[in-house]
Amino acid sequence: MSDESSDLAPTDEEREYLAERILHLRNDHPEMVYISFPGDEKSSGGCVAAGRGFFHINSHGGAEPCPFSPYSDINVRNTSLNEALHSPLFTALQSGDLLSGDHNGGCVLFEKKNEVEALLNSKAV
DSSP: OOTTTGGGSOOHHHHHHHHHHHHHHHHHOTTSOOOOTTTOTTTTTSOOOTTSSOOEEOTTSBEESBTTBOOOSOBTTSSOHHHHHTOHHHHHHHHSSGGGSOOSSSOHHHHTHHHHHHHHHSTTO
8 A cells, every 4th residue: 555545444453343334234234235345354264356356357357456556467358257357467476475464554566556557567467
């Protein structure tokens, strides 16, 4: 997370409050699926981006790991959603430890944008 926006990330107190509210909603309405974003990383084994639960499609059709990590190596206009889920970028993110890392309350991929950019620039992607 950049210094200019770090104050926008929820505090520990705010994350605890949100976790309590989500738990309350899940208990009261088990028929619904509630996802705290960010917030459910620990209960889901890390970041749910890059096809580990979700991914983002931008207005140009680019399949991105997350809206906060606007990088894409594949376009859904030219490929299937299944192929997008197995893009070289998503595969590299899923197979590494980048998505399971701890973070400061914001988006793991945003906080580690240099590593994501390095993946895109590597020959693996």
